[in-house]
Amino acid sequence: MEEPALLAELGDVAGLNVLDLGCGDAALGAMLLQQGCASYLGIDGSQEMVTRAEVTLQDHRGTVALQNMEDLSLPAESVDLVVSRLALHYLEDLDAVLRACRATLRPGGRLCFSVLHPVITSSDVHSHPGPRGSWTVDDYFLSGARERLWMGDTVTWFHRTVEQYVGAITGAGFNLTALSECEPVPGRFGGDESELARRRRVPLFLFLSARAA
Numbered sequence: 159m160e161e162p163a164l165l166a167e168l169g170d171v172a173g174l175n176v177l178d179l180g181c182g183d184a185a186l187g188a189m190l191l192q193q194g195c196a197s198y199l200g201i202d203g204s205q206e207m208v209t210r211a212e213v214t215l216q217d218h219r220g221t222v223a224l225q226n227m228e229d230l231s232l233p234a235e236s237v238d239l240v241v242s243r244l245a246l247h248y249l250e251d252l253d254a255v256l257r258a259c260r261a262t263l264r265p266g267g268r269l270c271f272s273v274l275h276p277v278i279t280s281s282d283v284h285s286h287p288g289p290r291g292s293w294t295v296d297d298y299f300l301s302g303a304r305e306r307l308w309m310g311d312t313v314t315w316f317h318r319t320v321e322q323y324v325g326a327i328t329g330a331g332f333n334l335t336a337l338s339e340c341e342p343v344p345g346r347f348g349g350d351e352s353e354l355a356r357r358r359r360v361p362l363f364l365f366l367s368a369r370a371a
């Protein structure tokens with residue numbers, strides 16, 4: 159559900175040097191390279207995902223590196239666009255990574271990322287058989303680590319409020335240019351009205367876009 163917001167905000171990527179943080183299988187990289195970006199570098203801390211990304215990119219010019227986002231170190235002002243989909247909520251020190259992104263971006267370069275919505279990261283997520291019909295938001299203003307059962311695995315993510323995400327962006331030297339809570343787009347549900355109605359109940363994703371100040 160965050161793809162429409164992402165695509166609308168990315169706009170024309172032709173000629174851009176792109177860095178993807180927590181790139182996973184680099185499906186986004188393949189798409190951006192097809193759209194004419196000048197270069198694509200995906201980094202991911204998981205060897206399994208890097209291997210998958212290498213397969214995805216084998217017919218493209220993109221590259222992928224096994225690296226934690228916390229260790230980001232690229233030449234200053236060498237990147238035009240930093241993207242990240244559903245990965246930055248795994249960071250304890252988001253501020254440091256956003257500062258590193260700012261340093262690696264050219265003046266006017268952009269940062270576009272999605273995270274699990276803070277309504278989700280705040281909540282008590284238990285494994286749940288079948289689609290959920292409701293959600294309990296709790297401890298919203300207690301930011302920090304949350305260990306959760308998520309899609310069959312135990313994961314640790316770091317909850318932040320919407321306000322804290324915006325503060326981290328501006329504090330790292332960016333001007334916020336867009337904020338989307340990724341409202342479901344009816345045309346993407348293939349006529350499944352009950353799923354659309356369910357997805358209208360609780361926001362799943364937060365998408366933020368900013369420009370280097």
Ligand SMILES: C[S@@+](CC[C@H](N)C(=O)[O-])C[C@H]1O[C@@H](n2cnc3c(N)ncnc32)[C@H](O)[C@@H]1O
Nearest residue numbers: 180181182202203204207226227243244245248
């Ligand atoms: C939910 S997946 C999203 C993958 C991809 N961006 C996508 O949209 O398909 C999150 C990814 O972030 C990676 N990741 C999590 N913490 C990381 C870290 N500290 N440094 C680098 N990668 C990390 C995981 O290995 C995983 O591939």
